[in-house]
Amino acid sequence: MSRTILDVHILQTVPPSNLNRDDTGAPKSAVYGGVRRSRVSSQAWKRATRKAFDDLLDPAELGVRTKKVVEALTERIARLEPSLHADQVWPMAAELIQTATGAKIETPSRKPGGKDAKDGEAAERQAPQSSYLLFLSARQLDGLAALAIEGIGKGSEPKVFVKDKEVKAQAKQIAATRHSVDISLFGRMVADASDINVDAAAQVAHAISVHAVDMESDYFTAVDDQNSTAEPGAGMIGTIDFNSATLYRYAAVDVDLLTKNLDAGLLDGERTGEPVRRAVEAFIEGFTLSMPSGKANTFGNHTLPNAVIIKLRSSRPVSFVGAFEKPVVQQDTADGHVRAACKALADHIPAVEKAFDATADRTWVLRVGEHTADLAALGAEVDLRPLVTEVGEAVAERLGKRG
Template sequence: MTDRLYIDVHILQTVPPANLNRDDNGNPKEAYFGGKRRSRVSSQAWKRATRIHFTESRDPQDLATRTKRIASQLAKGIAERSGIAAEDAQRIADALIKSTGISAGKKAGDTAYLLFYGRRQLDAIVALVADNATDLAALDAKALEEAVKTLPVKEQLQTGHPADVALFGRMVADIPGLNVDAATQVAHAISTHAAELEFDYYTAVDDENSEDETGAGMIGTIGFNSATLYRYATVGLHQLRENLGDDKAAVDAVDLFVDSFARSMPTGYGNSFAHRTRPSLVAVVVRADQPVNLVSAYENPVPASQGIVAESARRLAAEFANATEQWGDTPLYVGICHTLGADTEETGGKLLEAFGANRTFPDLREGLRTVLIEG
């Protein structure tokens, strides 16, 4: 079995007028690349969209949540399982969280930072005290803290990680033992071409206006742009195996990520723009050396006159082929699913030469699973 395996995911996706990911002024995020302004969607936005999509194929109980309110969630579980009063359950929960060394927040019951943990990990902590919750509730504050101090609370957060914690990692600055190294890196998506910020001036009419009343009941503007985005992410299978402790679970997590990363979409202003699209191209490359982002294919922006998505695909194919040849890298697996090539034989031919035969998305995922299992 190869010591290191990286699964690179390259996506081209065209998005109509939209505001997927706002900056501090409420406008779509942007970046300069190759000396030109590009549309940008932050990695955080697409990682969250990916995590939300996980729930479409996984029981939410098998996934994680990220919150400052772990103590209140823990108290709810203790109360439901033991039947004690909510205030007594909260006292026990606060003592349990304090025993881990997790810093308290300014608001009562909150932690100082968002904590990413599995729902079943929380259930395991509840199980530590559920049977003697009544006795614990009868103790004063000092005695309660002493009683829970020896319980393996921290250990429950260090094992049995759900797929999303194993993929995206966890950082707890003041308790390194609770850190989980992320197996996944997600790049900021940028447009393959120069993009301009535009504004939608909108008005809303008051339905109860009388006949002699004119004018709008509301006036506003929304910033938007449209773009063909290059999206990239990589998953380290070796790190996933370490985080999950199980080869099959690691392969399942890769499949879950590839499926949800490709199908998900940030929801910013979704009702205003109805911007959901599917990718025009998804390419998967398995490597044993290092992850390789192919964004340099677009350092020189694609001109709008050439048909942006088709030209973006041809450039991606050329960048991948050239990099593979010049660096002498031979990927362990290459697969592609795309809806291009019908426009010109040139596009389909270049994609075929670089990435192999076009597959359906389910076939692409199945081929990836097979090569990862066989290792």
């Protein structure tokens, strides 16, 4: 059976930075090809991509991942029925979320000042919270809000209301359908209710450097502005670990699974390629342009990719990280790593596709500068805007042909 798979390959140079820290505060790393590489976790880049969606998609197409899900639902209820107050809403919202997701909902016992609150100080009333992060779409929250208002309007006790078979089924149906773009792409796992889990349509690899890296430390001092000339020395000293790297980034989108996720709960007349096209375009642009924010204020490492290659396939995803199993070595100290990385990729891709009869249906190449010239022969050269548009149209066309 023919599939629709999008592979996204990116080469991106990052100057001294600490995009993604480990538990010691150092940049994450990994051994690949026998040498230490810089690494940025998939979680870090997925988070950055999800945040980029805020500027690319309508809020109605997105979700929220939070423990404060009762608070989020209360905000939705307040928009629909402003006359209701927290005492009326919180118990019903908590019971409905617990029924829909299986998550344990409890009221936290924190004081207004947190750890610094004085003994005997009355605890501030807070909305109940989930025991773990819950990921719900805007449309799912809207559906639960309408159901909560119905229960409150009937004067029902929350625990009695959610025990009704129809209400229970409706709450579960709301949580299991009409998924947002970010849930459809990145998935959702709810430990206590596997029936509302969503398989991720996007797979994102840990970005790794194409070459070996050395970790470095920046020793810094901060001067007290109030010190006089008679008071030399620093008010603070410290170190920040960093590295610099040319990264290979990879992601794959299973468009068929994305379509299934986005179609869940929609009427037949609503099932078109348009929502999928928007999701694909948002992912390509968001993943390409996003950057994890770790230590950004310290290093200002706001680069854009040197090259982006997108392949539309009919079989399975194919990563080309193998091009860099042998670490790239500078041929000329003035030449950097980009030229050698592009040459390695330009040699590796045709060889792999020929050996495994895995030639892509279409290939697009976005590249910057003469250092990336070796990639030009791999596909149609485009800039970012036509790249995003053409890939979206190609996906929509293929879905349309399937009917």
